[in-house]
Amino acid sequence: MTDKPLRLGTRRSKLAMAQSGLVADAVREATGRPVELVEITTYGDTSREHLARIGGTGVFVTALRDALLRGDVDFAVHSLKDLPTAQPEGLALAAVPRREDPRDALIARDGLTLERLPRGARIGTGSPRRMAQLNAHARAHGLDIETVPIRGNVDTRINFVRDGELDAVVLAAAGLNRLGRGGEVTAYLASDTVLPAPGQGALAVECPPGPLAEALARLDDPRTRAAVTAERALLATLEAGCSAPVGALADFTGAPQDQAAQRQTTEMRLRGVVGSTDGSELVQLTTTGHVPSTQAEAEALGAELAAEMLAKGAAGLMGERAR
Structure with a gap:
């Protein structure tokens, strides 16, 4: 039974296949199980409309999640910035591996x-x-x-x-x-010029709860998860989707490329921005706190900053979309 390949659901684009290949290698190493990639076409891959027009939220992930829930694949890999902020029933965010450059x-x-x-x-x-x-x-x-x-x-x-x-x-x-x-x-x-999308640079490994989710949790990077949880909580509190003009980045003190320094710090900074697409108006705020030790703490940090942004008029800017 343990020799049966794990089926990894992935989009068919070169980037998705490259990302899924990296995760497949890590899963093979962590579990000793063979992994095969199963290519799935999503609505976002076939539509030629601009993301702001088709809604953005979930267009790259719904087909993968449907395949998971049907049992056609065992787990799936997404670009975390494409994931809707609400976690669907029957699926778990099993792992968020160490983040790549978010810029x-x-x-x-x-x-x-x-x-x-x-x-x-x-x-x-x-x-x-x-x-x-x-x-x-x-x-x-x-x-x-x-x-x-x-x-x-x-x-x-x-x-x-x-x-x-x-x-x-x-x-x-x-x-x-x-x-x-x-x-x-x-x-x-530089992030001072353009803040990335919430979760940008991070991958999400998703599967139904159970033994496989527990095994895949070995790929999880706690600091990356804390950061992207805060960013996504900001996005959720703003009630904005993936195509909204919202940027967020949680980072740690120390040089961005100095992983050792970042993993020793006890402080996390969260920045958020909402703007009209013509650039005439921006609401941009920053907060700093202790590195969250729980999901609830990370979510609270993001929600609090989003509430401040809403108080300064962010809601009116999120209606501005590329036409």
Whole structure:
């Protein structure tokens, strides 16, 4: 029985397959069980509409969750930022492995950075969150840019730049790193410029509760889980979905790349932002507290910051979506 392969449900994109392959290797090592990937097509993969128009929330995960509940696969791997904040009955978030780089990254023509792009530069992104913050940054620093809504996989988006249709695109650094394409990044966007999506850079391993969930829990990274739990609680309290112009990042004192320092600190900082997509209005707040030791503590940190943001007018900005 133990030799029977575990069936891992995954989207069919190159990025999803790469991410799922990393988790499959970790599961094989942790459990000694063989793992086979089962490719599943989601609505988000087949629709060509922009995420803000089709709702964003759950479009990349519903088919995977349905396969789990039917028993067609044993567990599934998602990009955590794609997961709706409400956990469905019958499924458990078994593990959140150590997070990759959560930042957004710019791939621009001629190796340019954001500040060095020419006047009138067109920057492609499928995210109202990125649009809001890029446009706000441009307003604050006198940059003349246009944000353009795009869809497509990583190759498609980068080719918009290669073919000269766009001057730059913005993608998640984590996805580029997992695809081995980090060398194409021309500039990383500091979180002070563009806060990432809640959960960006993290993966979610989901399955029904039971012995398998307990085994998969060996992949869990407690600090990553604490951080993304706070970020997702902020998103949930704002009652916003994956396509809303909301950014959030929980991080730890110490240099971002110094894992040892980050794992010794007792402080966690949570930042949140909501903005109109034209960048004319932003509500951005920060709070700092002890590193949460329980899920309830992490959720409370996110909920409290979201409540402050709502008090400052965040709800009115979340109605602003890319058209």
